[in-house]
Amino acid sequence: MWLTRAVFRCFKxxxxxxDRVTGAVGPLFIGIAxxxxxxxxxxxxxxxxxxxRWPIITTPICALIAxxxxxxxxxxxxxxxxxxxxxFRLSGYKRSAPVGRWERWTTAxxxxxxxxxxxxxxxxxxxxxxxxxxxxxxxxxxxxxxCRICKRCVLKYDHHCPVRINQCVGIGNERHFILFMAYLIxxxxxxxxxxxxxxxxxxxxxxxxxxxxxxxMFLLIYIVAIALGIAVSAMLSWxxxxxxxxxxxxxxxxxxxxxxxxxxxxxxxxxxxxLGIRRNFALFFNLTPTGHPWWVLLTPFRxxxxxxxxxxARRHGFESGHGGIxxxxxxxxxxxx
Ligand SMILES: [Zn+2]
Ligand SMILES: [Zn+2]
Numbered sequence: 001m002w003l004t005r006a007v008f009r010c011f012k013x014x015x016x017x018x019d020r021v022t023g024a025v026g027p028l029f030i031g032i033a034x035x036x037x038x039x040x041x042x043x044x045x046x047x048x049x050x051x052x053r054w055p056i057i058t059t060p061i062c063a064l065i066a067x068x069x070x071x072x073x074x075x076x077x078x079x080x081x082x083x084x085x086x087x088f089r090l091s092g093y094k095r096s097a098p099v100g101r102w103e104r105w106t107t108a109x110x111x112x113x114x115x116x117x118x119x120x121x122x123x124x125x126x127x128x129x130x131x132x133x134x135x136x137x138x139x140x141x142x143x144x145x146x147c148r149i150c151k152r153c154v155l156k157y158d159h160h161c162p163v164r165i166n167q168c169v170g171i172g173n174e175r176h177f178i179l180f181m182a183y184l185i186x187x188x189x190x191x192x193x194x195x196x197x198x199x200x201x202x203x204x205x206x207x208x209x210x211x212x213x214x215x216x217m218f219l220l221i222y223i224v225a226i227a228l229g230i231a232v233s234a235m236l237s238w239x240x241x242x243x244x245x246x247x248x249x250x251x252x253x254x255x256x257x258x259x260x261x262x263x264x265x266x267x268x269x270x271x272x273x274x275l276g277i278r279r280n281f282a283l284f285f286n287l288t289p290t291g292h293p294w295w296v297l298l299t300p301f302r303x304x305x306x307x308x309x310x311x312x313a314r315r316h317g318f319e320s321g322h323g324g325i326x327x328x329x330x331x332x333x334x335x336x337x
Contacts, residue, residue, distance in 0.1 A: 026166030030077060033164060036228075037073070037184075040191060040221050041066045043213040048194045062190065064298070069187050071300030072180035073165075079302065081170030082309055084153035085138040125311035126319050129327070141310045143273075145250055145333050155309030158248040171309045175285055178243070179297065181236040188229035195222055243284045246274035254331045262324030270323030272314045283313055 044062065052058040080086060128141035135146045138153045145157035147168050156171035169177045199222045202215045209215055242252055255271060262269040274280065281287075286306040287294050296303055306313070321327060 026162050029163050030166050033073070036221070036224060037069065037187075039213075039217065040187060040225060041070075043211075043218050043221055044187075044191055044195070046213045047198050047211045047218060048191070051197075052194070065183060065186055065190070068298070068300050069180065069183040072176045072183055075176035075302050076169075076173050076180050077165045077167065079173040079176060081157070081168035081174075082155035082172035082305075083138075083150075083170075084133070084140055084144050084155055084309075085136070124313075125307055126314050127311045128309070129321075130310075131332070143248070143251070143309070143312065156248060156305075157250060159250070171305045171307075175303050175305070178236070178239055178284075181232050181239070185229060185232055185236060188225040188232070191222065191225045192229060195225075244277040244280055246271055246280040250333075257331060258322065258325040258329075261329055265324075267324040269325055270315070270318055272318035272322045273312060275313060275315055279313075 044066070049055070049059055049062055052062075128143065130139055130141045132138070133140045133144075133146050133153045136152055140146075140153050141155065143156045144153050146153050147157065147160050149160045149162070150168055154168045154170040156174065158169040158174060160168045161177070164180075165173075165177065167173075195218075198211075199219060202209075202219045205215075211218075239249075242249060245252075247255060251271075251273075255269065259269045275283065283306050285297060286292050286303060287296075288306050291306055292303050322330075
């Protein structure tokens with residue numbers, strides 16, 4: 001027994017050290033990412049863009065894609081993920097309670113303003129159930145999880161991303177995190193396809209190289225784009241799948257447990273946040289009557305979520321919670337430490 005406890009304590013100690021190291025090297029990873037993206041964009045406009053036909057059309061399009069990549073990265077790393085103990089206010093989404101009184105959200109029914117003929121019509125936002133975090137003591141609406149590295153509770157917590165953005169992905173920055181990955185893949189694709197002739201030329205070690213980007217650097221960034229393109233495509237595919245199913249990464253793990261529990265009773269688990277692929281995407285990017293038009297995704301502007309994280313749109317017939325699972329059976333992250 002003491003051996004089990006010693007191993008557990010040792011594991012926890014290792015985990016805490018890993019968390020500290022992760023937190024410390026995060027800014028370094030951001031620096032590397034900025035430098036790599038910067039070199040990629042510079043070499044594209046230095047070597048590839050001048051070779052494109054119809055420069056009046058192609059140059060602005062390429063510039064917009066580069067700008068959107070950088071802007072979404074900037075928003076993903078600077079916009080707070082939505083800490084449960086912060087005053088997380090949203091424009092166009094009126095709250096009647098004074099600042100700091102979160103409890104009011106949970107008792108007063110929340111309604112979307114200005115119903116239109118669009119996606120969320122007929123899906124009133126249902127106030128979230130709340131609890132209190134055992135670790136940081138903050139009020140914790142459903143879909144909130146405590147981040148071990150940030151040591152705070154994050155609304156609609158997805159995961160802590162130390163390598164790319166050095167902070168949590170939550171309700172505040174999740175749209176920009178996804179858009180950053182999407183634009184980064186487009187950048188890598190453009191660089192790989194359109195940059196193939198000059199990359200091939202570099203391998204042949206040309207005598208004449210009339211560009212400002214050194215040959216070795218272009219070849220290196222081309223190889224990085226291959227690796228990054230593959231890795232980020234895999235990650236983005238996974239996240240798009242989760243968005244389409246109305247889940248976060250944490251919920252995907254939890255829901256697989258709930259499915260087993262429901263099945264053991266002969267029932268089927270139903271995710272109450274799943275409103276169908278089209279609506280799930282519209283809600284995720286807040287392409288709603290009270291939110292943003294679709295073309296905002298093509299701009300570098302900051303966007304806001306459809307809810308403040310204290311109320312959620314739910315599937316018809318499941319307004320009070322998921323199907324096939326009882327509230328007391330739902331997993332919490334209080335047991336982890
Ligand atoms: Zn917490
Ligand atoms: Zn975190």
